[in-house]
Structures are given as structure tokens and as C-alpha cells.
Amino acid sequence: MRWLGAGIVELASPDYRDLVFVDAWFWSNGGWAAFGVEKPAEYSSTEGLVGYVKNKGASSVLVALTHDHIDHIGDYFQTLAALVEAGINVKTVLQADMARQGLVARFKEAGLDPADVIVNGGVGTNFGGRATHGGITTWMVPAVHSQFLPYPPCGYVIEVGGVRFYASGDTHVYGDLALVARLYHPQVALVCVGDNAFTMGPDGAAIACELLGCSTAIPIHYAHSPRAGTPELGPEFARLAPAGVTVHVLKPGESVEVSGG
Numbered sequence: 001m002r003w004l005g006a007g008i009v010e011l012a013s014p015d016y017r018d019l020v021f022v023d024a025w026f027w028s029n030g031g032w033a034a035f036g037v038e039k040p041a042e043y044s045s046t047e048g049l050v051g052y053v054k055n056k057g058a059s060s061v062l063v064a065l066t067h068d069h070i071d072h073i074g075d076y077f078q079t080l081a082a083l084v085e086a087g088i089n090v091k092t093v094l095q096a097d098m099a100r101q102g103l104v105a106r107f108k109e110a111g112l113d114p115a116d117v118i119v120n121g122g123v124g125t126n127f128g129g130r131a132t133h134g135g136i137t138t139w140m141v142p143a144v145h146s147q148f149l150p151y152p153p154c155g156y157v158i159e160v161g162g163v164r165f166y167a168s169g170d171t172h173v174y175g176d177l178a179l180v181a182r183l184y185h186p187q188v189a190l191v192c193v194g195d196n197a198f199t200m201g202p203d204g205a206a207i208a209c210e211l212l213g214c215s216t217a218i219p220i221h222y223a224h225s226p227r228a229g230t231p232e233l234g235p236e237f238a239r240l241a242p243a244g245v246t247v248h249v250l251k252p253g254e255s256v257e258v259s260g261g
Contacts, residue, residue: 012160046082095154145199217248
């Protein structure tokens with residue numbers, strides 16, 4: 001797992017044959033500056049990203065969109081168009097009504113055929129729904145948040161490389177995360193901790209991990225704007241996390257290997 005600043009993450013199998021991006025806000029992403037980290041070439045332009053994916057030898061790439069706020073969808077269409085043009089086997093998963101209605105015009109404006117690039121023949125998934133691409137499987141789960149279009153935002157449970165990740169998207173903590181745990185058994189939680197204006201903070205994220213029953217957690221979605229807290233929220237989450245949960249507090253660009261144990 002590699003954190004790319006804000007709520008953006010890169011997940012991959014150990015051999016990088018299967019590669020997942022949760023949301024796509026790369027070259028526009030301001031989430032690196034607060035940590036004093038220079039953004040690498042692979043996330044500074046479409047050319048850099050395409051070269052990075054090719055060099056990794058990924059045979060299946062999936063972009064999982066959680067919702068349409070700019071710090072999640074900002075580079076989404078440009079990313080998909082660049083990867084498709086480069087001949088990379090890329091698909092995207094998103095909420096079904098966004099796929100079939102809300103974003104159809106924007107896909108076409110980007111030169112993308114929704115039936116080709118969206119999972120499940122262009123229909124995406126809905127809550128409880130499943131999608132596969134290569135060795136990647138996703139299940140869509142709720143997120144207590146909002147978006148500009150009149151469709152629900154979401155999170156995901158994503159299995160790649162034998163590990164199941166809960167990717168929160170933007171959300172507050174909610175009790176039905178216990179059902180997410182019971183149904184999908186995520187082992188690693190990628191939880192937003194930005195607090196302030198838009199999402200749960202470290203305290204809510206700690207309760208989320210308790211409900212999920214995960215063994216590992218990584219705080220994301222913080223310090224990328226004045227309304228998303230400061231870098232201190234990562235260590236604060238680590239302090240509050242349930243006993244027995246291993247917390248990795250990363251800087252943007254840093255990676256950690258996690259297992260399904």
C-alpha cells in the first residue's frame with residue numbers, strides 16, 4: 001500500500017500485476033506540501049503515471065471512484081483516458097447510477113466508452129455489489145457523506161494480492177461497519193481522519209477500526225487543505241487506535257507492505 005496524499009491510495013499485489021488506485025487526484029493533489037514532501041514524477045503528469053504503470057508491468061489496473069468531490073475525482077477522467085490510450089488494461093468501478101447516468105457525458109467528453117472502461121459491462125456496482133478485474137475484487141459499501149451529483153457516495157472493500165482492504169472514502173463512523181466486518185472481513189483499514197469540516201477525525205476512525213475488527217490501519221485524507229486538519233492527526237489516530245491494531249502513519253509517497261494475517 002502506498003499513500004499518495006489526501007484520500008488517494010495505491011494498492012498492489014506483491015508482483016504489481018494487479019494495481020488499484022482508490023480515487024484519482026494526482027498531479028492536482030496538494031496533499032504533499034504540508035508534509036514537506038516533493039511529489040514524484042509518476043504523480044506529477046499523465047506521462048509520468050503511464051510510464052510508472054508500464055514499468056511496474058501491471059496487467060490489470062482498476063480505478064475505484066468513491067464520489068465526485070474534486071479531491072477525489074479531480075484527475076479521474078484524464079487518468080483513465082491516458083491509460084486507455086497507452087494500451088493498458090484499465091477499468092473503473094463506481095456507483096451504478098453515476099456510471100449509467102450521472103457521469104456518462106463526462107466519460108464521452110474524455111473519449112471513453114463507458115461500456116468498455118466501466119466494470120460489469122458499463123453498469124458499475126451498487127451497495128452489496130461486486131466487481132472483478134484481473135486478480136482484483138471489490139465490494140461497494142456505504143459512506144456517510146455527500147457529493148455534488150444526486151447519487152450516494154461510497155467506500156469499498158478491495159481484495160488484491162490476497163489482502164482485503166477497507167477503503168473508507170470520505171465518511172463519518174457508522175454502526176453498520178460491524179456488518180461490513182461480518183460480511184467482508186477486511187484486514188487493513190484505510191481510514192479518513194481529517195476531522196474539521198468534512199469527515200470523521202481520529203476518534204471516529206478509531207471506533208471504525210474497532211467495528212471493522214481489522215488488524216492493521218493506515219490514516220489518510222488529512223492535511224491536504226485548511227479544512228482537513230494538520231499532519232498531527234496521523235499520530236493522534238495511532239494513539240487512539242484499538243489495542244492490537246497495528247497503525248502505520250505514512251507521509252505521502254511512502255509505502256508499507258501488509259499481509260492478510
